[in-house]
Amino acid sequence: MMETQSKSNDDAGRVGGVDVAGLERQLASRWRETAAEEVGGKSGVTRVCVANLIVYASAAEARPELDKLLEEVAAQTPTRVILLLADRGGAPRLDASVSTRCRPALRGRRQLCGEQITIEAGGGVIGSVASAVEPLLVPDIAAFLWWKDIPNGEDKLFSRLVEMVERVVIDSAAFDRPREDLSRVASLVASRGEEMRLSDLNWGRLTSWRSLVANFWDVPDYREHLDALDRVEIEYEPSALAPKDVAAQALLAVGWLASRLGWQPSGRRVEDEDGLRVGLASGGREIELALRASGELGVGAIRQVAFRAGAAEFRAGFGAGGATVETSAKIGDAPIVGRVVAYEAKSEGQRLSRELSILARDEVYERAVAAASRLIATNAAGGI
Amino acid sequence: MAATVLENPLREGMRLERTAEPCVVVILGASGDLTKRKLMPALFRLAQARLIPAEFAVVGAARTAMETDAFRAQMRDSVAEFSDEQEIDTQVWESFAQKLYYVTLDISTPADFKGLGALLEKVDREHGAQGNRLFYLSTAPQLFAEAVKQLGVAGLTKSRGWVRVIVEKPFGSDLESARELNRRLHEHLEESQIYRIDHYLGKETVQNLLVFRFANGIYEPLWNRQYIDHVQITNAETVGVEGRGGYYESAGVVRDMIQNHVFQLLSLIAMEPPASLDAEAVRDEKIKALTSARAFTAERVRADCVRGQYGAGAVGGETVVGYCEEPGVAKDSTTETFAALVMYFDNWRWSGVPFFIRSGKRLAKRVTEIAIRFKDAPHQLFGREMMDQVAANQLIIRIQPDEGITLRFAAKVPGQVTRVRDVNMDFRYGSSFGVQLAEAYERLLLDCMLGDPTLYARTDMTERGWEIVMPIIEEWARTTGGVTFPNYEAGTWGPEASDELIERTSRRWRRP
Ligand SMILES: NC(=O)c1ccc[n+]([C@@H]2O[C@H](COP(=O)([O-])OP(=O)(O)OC[C@H]3O[C@@H](n4cnc5c(N)ncnc54)[C@H](OP(=O)(O)O)[C@@H]3O)[C@@H](O)[C@H]2O)c1
Numbered sequence: 001m002m003e004t005q006s007k008s009n010d011d012a013g014r015v016g017g018v019d020v021a022g023l024e025r026q027l028a029s030r031w032r033e034t035a036a037e038e039v040g041g042k043s044g045v046t047r048v049c050v051a052n053l054i055v056y057a058s059a060a061e062a063r064p065e066l067d068k069l070l071e072e073v074a075a076q077t078p079t080r081v082i083l084l085l086a087d088r089g090g091a092p093r094l095d096a097s098v099s100t101r102c103r104p105a106l107r108g109r110r111q112l113c114g115e116q117i118t119i120e121a122g123g124g125v126i127g128s129v130a131s132a133v134e135p136l137l138v139p140d141i142a143a144f145l146w147w148k149d150i151p152n153g154e155d156k157l158f159s160r161l162v163e164m165v166e167r168v169v170i171d172s173a174a175f176d177r178p179r180e181d182l183s184r185v186a187s188l189v190a191s192r193g194e195e196m197r198l199s200d201l202n203w204g205r206l207t208s209w210r211s212l213v214a215n216f217w218d219v220p221d222y223r224e225h226l227d228a229l230d231r232v233e234i235e236y237e238p239s240a241l242a243p244k245d246v247a248a249q250a251l252l253a254v255g256w257l258a259s260r261l262g263w264q265p266s267g268r269r270v271e272d273e274d275g276l277r278v279g280l281a282s283g284g285r286e287i288e289l290a291l292r293a294s295g296e297l298g299v300g301a302i303r304q305v306a307f308r309a310g311a312a313e314f315r316a317g318f319g320a321g322g323a324t325v326e327t328s329a330k331i332g333d334a335p336i337v338g339r340v341v342a343y344e345a346k347s348e349g350q351r352l353s354r355e356l357s358i359l360a361r362d363e364v365y366e367r368a369v370a371a372a373s374r375l376i377a378t379n380a381a382g383g384i
Numbered sequence: 385m386a387a388t389v390l391e392n393p394l395r396e397g398m399r400l401e402r403t404a405e406p407c408v409v410v411i412l413g414a415s416g417d418l419t420k421r422k423l424m425p426a427l428f429r430l431a432q433a434r435l436i437p438a439e440f441a442v443v444g445a446a447r448t449a450m451e452t453d454a455f456r457a458q459m460r461d462s463v464a465e466f467s468d469e470q471e472i473d474t475q476v477w478e479s480f481a482q483k484l485y486y487v488t489l490d491i492s493t494p495a496d497f498k499g500l501g502a503l504l505e506k507v508d509r510e511h512g513a514q515g516n517r518l519f520y521l522s523t524a525p526q527l528f529a530e531a532v533k534q535l536g537v538a539g540l541t542k543s544r545g546w547v548r549v550i551v552e553k554p555f556g557s558d559l560e561s562a563r564e565l566n567r568r569l570h571e572h573l574e575e576s577q578i579y580r581i582d583h584y585l586g587k588e589t590v591q592n593l594l595v596f597r598f599a600n601g602i603y604e605p606l607w608n609r610q611y612i613d614h615v616q617i618t619n620a621e622t623v624g625v626e627g628r629g630g631y632y633e634s635a636g637v638v639r640d641m642i643q644n645h646v647f648q649l650l651s652l653i654a655m656e657p658p659a660s661l662d663a664e665a666v667r668d669e670k671i672k673a674l675t676s677a678r679a680f681t682a683e684r685v686r687a688d689c690v691r692g693q694y695g696a697g698a699v700g701g702e703t704v705v706g707y708c709e710e711p712g713v714a715k716d717s718t719t720e721t722f723a724a725l726v727m728y729f730d731n732w733r734w735s736g737v738p739f740f741i742r743s744g745k746r747l748a749k750r751v752t753e754i755a756i757r758f759k760d761a762p763h764q765l766f767g768r769e770m771m772d773q774v775a776a777n778q779l780i781i782r783i784q785p786d787e788g789i790t791l792r793f794a795a796k797v798p799g800q801v802t803r804v805r806d807v808n809m810d811f812r813y814g815s816s817f818g819v820q821l822a823e824a825y826e827r828l829l830l831d832c833m834l835g836d837p838t839l840y841a842r843t844d845m846t847e848r849g850w851e852i853v854m855p856i857i858e859e860w861a862r863t864t865g866g867v868t869f870p871n872y873e874a875g876t877w878g879p880e881a882s883d884e885l886i887e888r889t890s891r892r893w894r895r896p
Contacts, residue, residue: 207398208434210394210398211398211403211434212434213394214392214398215434215437217394217395218395219406219439219514221514223390224390226392257394260393260394260396261394319475323473324473326479329438329512334512335509337510337511337512338479339431339438339483340475340476341431341432341476342432342473363397364396364398365397
């Protein structure tokens with residue numbers, strides 16, 4: 001990665017604006033240099049850009065990790081990244097620099113595929129930094145905001161950036177108070193409606209579980225059991241950020257099931273060393289939902305889900321070592337049908353890149369968050 | 385057909401791709417090359433991607449006597465050899481292998497199909513496959529009709545679930561045999577159960593043709609005789625007959641490539657916009673396009689078609705023998721390994737626009753592409769000296785390798801004087817989407833399991849393809865027309881007559 005700095009503080013320490021035209025010029029010269037290096041230079045450099053990605057992170061964020069992640073994103077989805085590093089408690093300052101990312105393309109030809117503008121802002125400048133971001137967006141292609149923090153509808157910067165982008169990406173696995181924070185997301189979604197399309201990387205982590213679970217009831221012969229469930233068990237690793245709480249991913253999973261299947265709290269709630277068990281009502285039937293933490297601390301990932309409907313049992317879970325996923329369906333005395341498939345853990349960069357391919361509003365997610373937040377709100381009266 | 389199933393409320397809004405229904409895949413010809421190379425690796429990858437459910441099994445059948453265990457071991461080796469999977473986890477393989485079975489079966493022995501039926505019942509029950517069956521005919525084409533007949537007689541073309549049959553290529557060896565094959569298939573199967581594979585249609589870029597033409601508003605207005613000067617389709621291979629000389633002797637490039645693959649591409653370029661993406665709507669438009677293709681008469685064959693056969697030469701720096709020296713090929717063979725044709729579509733959109741097609745073996749470069757050559761600007765402002773390196777606007781759609789789309793247009797060379805040069809605007813799948821493109825067979829198998837025949841050839845398409853090329857085949861069989869083979873050197877772009885064919889119209893082949 002090559003970098004050029006452009007300082008916006010003058011010697012007297014006054015904070016000026018960001019020189020947008022200057023940054024664009026520097027980037028253009030980067031492209032030219034690379035074009036010149038191409039053998040023959042006949043076809044020129046293929047400059048592809050399919051999305052703008054604004055990343056908001058705290059200045060204290062570990063840079064090497066973030067850089068690695070953005071590099072991975074660039075390898076999958078050519079983007080212009082505008083990295084906004086905020087030092088909210090620090091002295092007022094505004095610095096910008098540009099850099100480009102290259103990766104080898106087919107047949108060893110060099111291919112430039114990503115560019116990055118890093119803006120470091122401190123103190124009071126943060127409130128107005130959005131005005132420096134807007135002119136840097138590449139026109140006509142989608143813009144995404146990855147808000148690497150708990151989203152706060154009251155925050156001016158957050159609100160301004162949300163207006164600029166097609167989609168906002170958050171990560172509920174980074175919540176240190178999953179119940180409260182998820183409820184805040186729910187109210188934010190409710191208040192913004194169509195104005196803010198939200199993605200959650202943690203929902204992305206849940207996708208393969210949702211598909212494993214949904215797969216069971218794609219099978220016509222099993223379908224009837226979905227309406228007759230009497231017990232659901234979700235096992236998850238405790239979150240390192242909130243070891244005592246139910247992990248956000250598990251809360252999302254429950255919210256998803258409750259919203260899709262119309263489950264309501266029935267009032268029964270037991271919490272002991274075995275975990276949390278709550279009663280849920282669905283069409284006159286009571287379903288016992290058990291949430292259990294097990295294993296080492298981590299991001300709060302789900303490890304296993306099991307469903308029971310009388311004599312039918314459906315189970316999906318990680319195999320030993322976490323490199324495989326095992327599923328089984330057992331209907332009474334019929335032979336158990338199951339399988340083991342490789343589980344290819346996606347890197348965070350791949351996950352983020354995946355979000356950049358989605359523009360539509362994810363109403364299933366929104367309803368899952370709303371349902372989870374309703375179940376959280378009724379905590380004392382049998383909720384989660 | 386399966387009874388209507390209750391909707392799965394958990395499926396809604398799922399970002400994951402479409403998952404197939406439970407089924408048993410029966411491969412007739414499971415000891416063969418295609419099973420090893422393509423089918424089993426594709427099924428394994430689909431299972432790993434969880435695009436096929438756990439309620440799934442494969443029954444392999446062929447004459448070779450083999451135990452199921454031996455078949456499983458053999459399949460493991462082929463998956464390891466022919467798929468990109470770096471390392472296959474033992475547990476993962478074991479779980480997949482438990483779903484593989486083998487039965488010894490001779491297509492000409494009806495009793496063997498009873499045995500297959502019994503095994504299918506058992507496998508279906510054990511794996512919860514819901515009575516859905518997909519028969520893959522991966523045998524020599526002479527056995528396709530007989531296999532379907534035996535399936536029909538044994539009652540295996542019906543089931544409590546769906547039954548579909550994938551028929552490999554080649555589909556007939558001329559119009560008569562293709563019609564006869566269709567007739568015999570229809571004796572036991574509904575058209576909706578028949579999936580005639582053309583693996584070109586499984587390629588990402590080919591599917592992108594529909595998107596490119598009909599999801600963009602800017603190309604369609606230009607896509608006609610007003611703006612397009614001509615179209616070139618190049619389908620070039622560097623390989624020779626690869627030990628399949630015996631088969632190729634009875635085929636030739638018109639039968640092997642043009643009648644099926646090239647005409648599929650051609651119809652996608654020439655078709656009118658379909659009313660919907662529904663399989664029948666798309667296939668209706670494709671056949672309509674081919675219906676308006678001007679017929680070849682003996683006279684047109686002589687004027688507008690060129691044949692060639694390669695002699696010894698060098699491909700990619702390696703010396704290679706001529707076609708007649710290949711094993712299984714007659715020393716005085718008259719089979720064509722190269723053909724170039726000019727086609728016209730007699731309809732409003734394409735009237736007068738020539739479509740130049742060339743396809744062959746042992747050519748200079750392996751490439752399949754479609755080049756749309758637009759007309760010149762109506763009035764040339766820039767003089768000859770300024771336009772030294774300018775061709776007309778071209779849109780090039782590369783099907784393989786390095787899938788992508790290039791638009792060529794003129795731009796000013798920076799400097800004090802006005803000089804104009806061609807530049808390329810390049811879109812490559814590989815660099816815009818950092819994902820591995822799926823193998824054609826994966827996509828096609830999955831589509832069949834999902835009951836989507838869009839990317840498969842319908843009866844009328846297979847017959848129309850033959851109808852168009854029959855006069856060429858017949859004329860070439862009747863007379864050498866003064867052509868002596870070999871007439872092109874391996875590693876070149878075909879015989880001189882091919883260049884003359886296009887240059888006669890004051891145009892030139894592109895160098896792909
Ligand atoms: N290989 C490729 O890459 C490729 C590519 C495109 C299309 N195709 C098409 O795919 C089909 C199969 O090709 P292939 O290359 O796999 O051919 P292959 O290697 O010759 O295999 C033919 C299979 O048919 C079986 N078979 C032959 N006679 C039989 C009978 N009477 N009853 C039951 N099984 C019988 C053979 O096994 P036994 O001898 O054990 O019976 C063998 O398993 C052909 O239609 C071909 O044109 C192949």
